[in-house]
Amino acid sequence: MTLKTWEDVSKYQKEVSRIMINSQRLNRISHAYIFEGPNGTKKNTTALLLAKTLLCTNKQGHNPCNECHNCRRVDHLTHPNLFLIKPEGKVIKKDQIQKLIKEFSKASLEKGPRIYIVNEADKLNTYSANTLLKTMEEPGADIYQVLITENYHQLLKTIVSRAENLHFTPIDRDIIKQQLLDNGIVANIANAVSQYTVDMQRALEISNNFQMINIINLVLDIHKAFLNDHNSSVILFKNNSQEILKSGELLDFFLDLMIYYQKDVLNYQLRHLDSIVFEDEIETIKQLSEKMSQKYLEASLEKMLGLKNRLKFNINTKLAMDQLLMCLERGYKYATFCSSDSI
Numbered sequence: 456m457t458l459k460t461w462e463d464v465s466k467y468q469k470e471v472s473r474i475m476i477n478s479q480r481l482n483r484i485s486h487a488y489i490f491e492g493p494n495g496t497k498k499n500t501t502a503l504l505l506a507k508t509l510l511c512t513n514k515q516g517h518n519p520c521n522e523c524h525n526c527r528r529v530d531h532l533t534h535p536n537l538f539l540i541k542p543e544g545k546v547i548k549k550d551q552i553q554k555l556i557k558e559f560s561k562a563s564l565e566k567g568p569r570i571y572i573v574n575e576a577d578k579l580n581t582y583s584a585n586t587l588l589k590t591m592e593e594p595g596a597d598i599y600q601v602l603i604t605e606n607y608h609q610l611l612k613t614i615v616s617r618a619e620n621l622h623f624t625p626i627d628r629d630i631i632k633q634q635l636l637d638n639g640i641v642a643n644i645a646n647a648v649s650q651y652t653v654d655m656q657r658a659l660e661i662s663n664n665f666q667m668i669n670i671i672n673l674v675l676d677i678h679k680a681f682l683n684d685h686n687s688s689v690i691l692f693k694n695n696s697q698e699i700l701k702s703g704e705l706l707d708f709f710l711d712l713m714i715y716y717q718k719d720v721l722n723y724q725l726r727h728l729d730s731i732v733f734e735d736e737i738e739t740i741k742q743l744s745e746k747m748s749q750k751y752l753e754a755s756l757e758k759m760l761g762l763k764n765r766l767k768f769n770i771n772t773k774l775a776m777d778q779l780l781m782c783l784e785r786g787y788k789y790a791t792f793c794s795s796d797s798i
């Protein structure tokens with residue numbers, strides 16, 4: 456997903472967009488930026504938009520035209536004046552930087568600004584950081600750098616003191632959800648996934664991962680089984696849980712979804728309808744909310760959150776899940792609640 460304009464950036468990172476539009480208007484674009492914030496907050500695509508903005512030969516106000524030769528070469532990452540660096544292994548190596556400096560001085564470069572974007576800039580060591588900074592400070596050098604990091608506090612002081620810092624905040628869940636819907640993802644999946652992660656890239660990956668989609672559907676089926684005397688949630692889980700129980704990640708996802716659903720039932724009871732995640736299941740949620748008292752719902756939620764914490768330790772997950780489902784099933788079907796030590 457590329458960002459074409461600074462207005463596009465504004466949808467995800469309002470403050471960053473405002474600052475960049477302003478600094479262009481005042482003709483005060485910095486030569487060194489730090490883009491810092493969690494994964495999936497559009498730091499990379501924003502850095503590429505900055506490169507395009509600097510290299511475009513037919514700028515439209517503060518935006519690149521997205522059509523000229525330069526713009527297209529930035530989009531394809533083939534512009535000779537654009538350099539991308541990321542760690543090879545655990546660090547950004549000395550010879551990576553030396554290679555970059557050499558490239559910088561080549562005649563193959565075109566006129567105009569040169570931009571380098573360093574990914575995981577917290578992995579620059581002192582030598583590499585100083586060498587880069589020195590290059591930039593050569594007289595007449597029209598060089599821009601964007602240093603991208605999720606670990607701002609691990610950046611070297613020399614870097615931090617000479618660069619303008621732009622903070623990228625986690626993207627709003629509603630925006631993630633809308634984007635998933637725009638990508639043709641069905642509502643139940645878009646809702647659940649946008650609740651689970653605010654990392655856009657990760658959200659798209661999950662929405663296209665059949666194992667994870669199966670888990671979402673399993674959670675929906677389990678809750679329907681709670682309402683059906685001929686159906687057992689424990690057996691449903693048993694028939695579908697082989698993969699889940701083998702993977703910490705899938706198990707965590709499963710339990711999170713179970714928690715969202717249980718919260719939905721509680722929220723329905725409390726008439727907090729705006730907070731409901733599985734909107735398309737509202738009829739099932741309504742029926743479930745009539746089966747368990749608020750006190751039981753809250754108590755079971757607490758147990759589930761406790762279980763989520765205990766998953767980090769070496770517990771018998773199969774047994775724990777069976778007990779959880781049995782407990783919920785008993786609560787929904789017979790309005791009896793498990794004793795406090797049974798999950």
Ligand SMILES: [Zn+2]
Nearest residue numbers: 511520523526
């Ligand atoms: Zn252009």
